[in-house]
Amino acid sequence: MAEVVIVQNAEAAGALVAAEIAELIDARPDAVLGLATGSTPLPVYQALRARLEGRDVSQVRGFALDEYVGLDPAHPESYRSVITREVVEPLGLDPRRIHVPNGAEATIQHAGDDYESAIDAAGGVDLQILGIGTDGHIGFNEPGSSFASRTRVKTLTEQTREDNARFFDSIGDVPRHCITQGLGTILRARHLVLLAFGEGKAQAVADAVEGPLSAILPGSAIQLHPHATVVVDEAAASRL
Ligand code: GLP
Numbered sequence: 529m530a531e532v533v534i535v536q537n538a539e540a541a542g543a544l545v546a547a548e549i550a551e552l553i554d555a556r557p558d559a560v561l562g563l564a565t566g567s568t569p570l571p572v573y574q575a576l577r578a579r580l581e582g583r584d585v586s587q588v589r590g591f592a593l594d595e596y597v598g599l600d601p602a603h604p605e606s607y608r609s610v611i612t613r614e615v616v617e618p619l620g621l622d623p624r625r626i627h628v629p630n631g632a633e634a635t636i637q638h639a640g641d642d643y644e645s646a647i648d649a650a651g652g653v654d655l656q657i658l659g660i661g662t663d664g665h666i667g668f669n670e671p672g673s674s675f676a677s678r679t680r681v682k683t684l685t686e687q688t689r690e691d692n693a694r695f696f697d698s699i700g701d702v703p704r705h706c707i708t709q710g711l712g713t714i715l716r717a718r719h720l721v722l723l724a725f726g727e728g729k730a731q732a733v734a735d736a737v738e739g740p741l742s743a744i745l746p747g748s749a750i751q752l753h754p755h756a757t758v759v760v761d762e763a764a765a766s767r768l
Pocket of ligand 1: 564565566567568569593594658659661662667668692
């Protein structure tokens, strides 16, 4: 059963999770962070700026959850760009230690296995930050994803493409495929921290925390994890 922490707002959640991450880095300067994109984790990254100021973060390592397939990594909405802009640069991390799945079409056949090997070589993820999609996806594991899945290519649902269209000029520009850590990959992280804010996430949160364990509800996979923390505001907790 995941531990649920209800906070006043996204800013408070950011401060809470940033404190936890700073503590982890103090204890282990080469900590391996599992990084998420989307708007939800941004308050964590913002709070981390102040928290990590003056600390030596040169050894910190990180693995992003997912990436679009076929989008130029230099595109401002590629997750490589987002992680660079929102995490690596503001926190002063070493970009060579921060990994994002490779969504290039030419190498996509082995990109999943390559990513799994890189996570294994790092000794696994210490703390994995997670958001959740309105359809319950974590990473880009859409409904129907196996709990045992590893990093692989997936097709985005229309719902997710619509949700993410706000980051692109039009929905036609949203890629149709992604490469994402699998639910099995995510479950191997030593601590999961899932964040969600707002009424729009209430059902997905309720399904993740209390729903039946089902591949139709990818978020419900967190119930299998021995150390999962869910940090939500009142609105996102409203259906618990
Ligand atoms: C994207 C990401 C997910 C994220 C989700 C929710 O699809 N691949 O990792 O959790 O969106 O996004 P947001 O936090 O903006 O609501």
